[in-house]
Amino acid sequence: MTKIQNPALALLESAIGVPLDEQRISALAEIALPLQSLLQSLEDLDLEGIEPPLLPLWKDETT
């Protein structure tokens, strides 16, 4: 019989890249949620016109 998976869990496992049980999800939430909350503070910055740092794709005719 095919096991029906919770779509939220499937999405989380797909992002993390490994299977997760309930205990592992709790441990992950404990560290990932504060990080997500910290990163939300970046949403207030005005980044209009700024590109991320980029390296040239080519240095000369051959490399």
Place this chain on the structure above:
Amino acid sequence: MTTIHQDIAYSTIDEISAKLASKALSPVEVTESLLQRIEAINPKLNAFITVTAELALEEASRAEKDIMSGNIKGPLHGIPIVHKDIYYTKGIRTTISSKIFENHIPNTNATAVTKLSEAGTILLGKVQTHEFAAGAMTNSPHFGPCRNPWDISRTPGGSSGGSGSAVAAGLAFMGTGTDTGGSIRIPAAACGIVGIKPTYGRVSRNGIFPLSWSLDHGGPLTRTVKDAALCLEAMAGYDSLDPTTSTLPVPAYSTMLREDLKGVRIGIPTTYYFDNNSPEVFAAVHKAIAVMKQLGAEIIDVDIPLLDTVMAISRGICSGEVSAIHDKWYRECPEMYGPDVLAMIESGRLVTAVQYLQSQRARQLLQEQFAEALHEADVLVTPTLPITAPAIDNTAVGMRLAELTMPTNVTGLPSLALPCGFDQSGLPISLQLIGKPFAEGEVLGIGHAYEQSAGWHLSRPSL
């Protein structure tokens, strides 16, 4: 430990170099002396992962022949050093203090290893790091905690804690370090020695296991500013194997050391850096600023408002890059990581591409604000750590250790940590000098003037 061993062990690189050049000492004597000291003291500190005694004696013997025949390569010829076990060393085990790379023997050298070897240094061994350099404590679950020579119940800081511990204990004249959020400056500060994180692109990252490509910097830990200048000169320079290295010529930093600070404008950031210091750190750094004023510096306030987002910017960049670097091993063998590094990798896998790129864009705003502050001032002075070295098992304060060092990993600016006192428990306190891009010479020069006037570098731990 005999007095002669102590004298050699705590000499500076330039003092030993002069004795080697005048043949008052031989590289073999110096190396044998340090190897005996390592054997006696390392069991207390657990700084070394691998001691390369046989190789060290071979290299010392070769250096002795060269020096005796007048073929002196420079001030580092015959000087015994250690490498953080994240710098690849050809034919010598390089573990990154990890289980995954426990038996890893590289077939090439890191560029900085080659440069230091060509300068004539002698390799005593490979020293501890926090697992994968991903933390500020140097307490790898695989190799055991490294200890601070000033109090062995305390962390030496990290991630370059092995270099910090070994150099402070007189087991080597210099240790290499890497710095992604403070990992050269944190152990330098916790162990009462000098550490310089140069400008991003000044020292090649080739052959150094990455933690976070755009935040990683290589540099030296030494006991004096002059020794740091000599070692950075040898390590720095363009490298075609690292596309982020600068083509700017490397100045002779050791000729740029100053005796006073006349004409120097020192900026004191009005926010962030002094907000959450322990009272003893706050007082010691302000006392150091007063000494700099007596040496002729003008002290001004500078404002860097965006510092309140620096932790978000740095975590957004670092988490994404760490998790990408470890993607393969995380999926194949997550059980081989220690719990704190595993948590860092896992939480980073949930940082989105949008968050990563916004962090990279935001770092440019912070760079602009630092550039404005450094337009008004020649250097900025701050504490290196907000507290002194915590107990080894107090991992909860680990992230606090990087609070004041992290901003210049984000901005890539050169930053020097040097001692400025001790707390009531006898633990070192450190100040940080932050300079303009590629102004390592200026930063070292100012640091030297303060160091020589204050004299904190002459204190030694009892071991």
